[in-house]
Amino acid sequence: MTGAAHVETIERATLAAVAPEEVLEIDGWLVGLDPGSIRRAASAVPLRHDLPADPAVLDQIEAAYVQRGLKPAFRVADDPGLEAVRAELARRGYAFEQPTLVKTAAAGAIAAVTDRPTAEIADRPDDAWAAVFLGEGFDPVxxxxxxxxxxxxxxxxxxxxxxxxxxVAVGCGSFGHGWVSFHGMRTDLSRRGEGLAGRVLAGLANEALARGVDRAFLQVEEKNTPARALYRRAGFAQAWRYFYWSKPA
Structure with a gap:
């Protein structure tokens, strides 16, 4: 489902979903410019996994961040075709961290992950939806x-x-570039382990199927083993892994 032809559409859909304040496109890179805490919205990502390391292009990307008072950051897959890019970033003093997996699945498989009632779906988040993000165990800012x-x-x-x-559990499904992508999956700390996240996924997957969309993806930190177990049950398979690159403070 996710050969090289899909890398660009997934990356464009990702940036659309996390909605940076500004997005630039610079010679094969999509550059998210945002002062907030969502790292996907505040980093530059290659639209291909066979992109050459062009120092002039990286200079332009760095300058775009500096001009806006932001810290330059990149997220780069560990595919062989980006080895030169990673080497150039390392030469410039960047270090990598936070391995994150991009996973894809068919919406039909995701919809079957639970036999319990699926989540309610709304056009806008209400205060109760937002409150899950602000509850115990989460950083309120x-x-x-x-x-x-x-x-x-x-x-x-x-x-x-x-x-x-x-x-007690929430999530967001974003539609664009032929995909549904899942973001903001949160479950009340006191209710974890009850299968609530699966009900959210299934509800959003049903919404995708109703729209005729069967391609789905999400991103999950490699260390998040409980979430990865759920996503495996929902039919997700790894497409690639990336790391965030930034200069140590």
Whole structure:
């Protein structure tokens, strides 16, 4: 499902979903310019996994960040075709961290991940949806920014599982470039392990199928083993892995 031809559409859909304040396109790179805490929205990503390391292009990208008072950052797949790019970043003093997996699946498989009632779907997030991001166990500043960014992304749909009038699990599905992508998956700390996230995924996948969209992707930190286990059950397979590159403080 995710050969080289899909890299560009996935990256464009990712930036559309996390809605940076500004996006530039510089010679094969998509450059997210944003002061917030969503790293995908605040880093430059290659649109191909066989991109040469052009120092002049990297200079332009760095300058775009500096001109806006932002710290230059990149997210680069560890595919062999980007080895020269990674070497050039290392030469410039960048270090890499936070291995993250891009995973893809068919929406039909995701919809079958649970046999319980699926999440309610809304056009806009309400206060109860946002409150899950601000609850115990989450960084309230980061949570508030993520709610703001996901809310302004065009075409987003918002899934929620409620129990007794209280919202206990949420997520966002964003539609674009032929994909549905999943973002902002959160479950109330006291309710984890109950299969609620699967109900959110299934509800958003059903929304995708109703729109005739069967290609889905998400991104998950490699260390997040509980989420990865759920995504495996939902049919997700790894497309590639990337790291964030930045200069140490």
């Amino acid at each position: 980061d949570g508030a920014y993520r709610v703001k960014a996901l809310s302004r992304a065009p075409g987003g749909r918002f899934g929620m599982v409620r129990d007794g009038g209280r919202t």
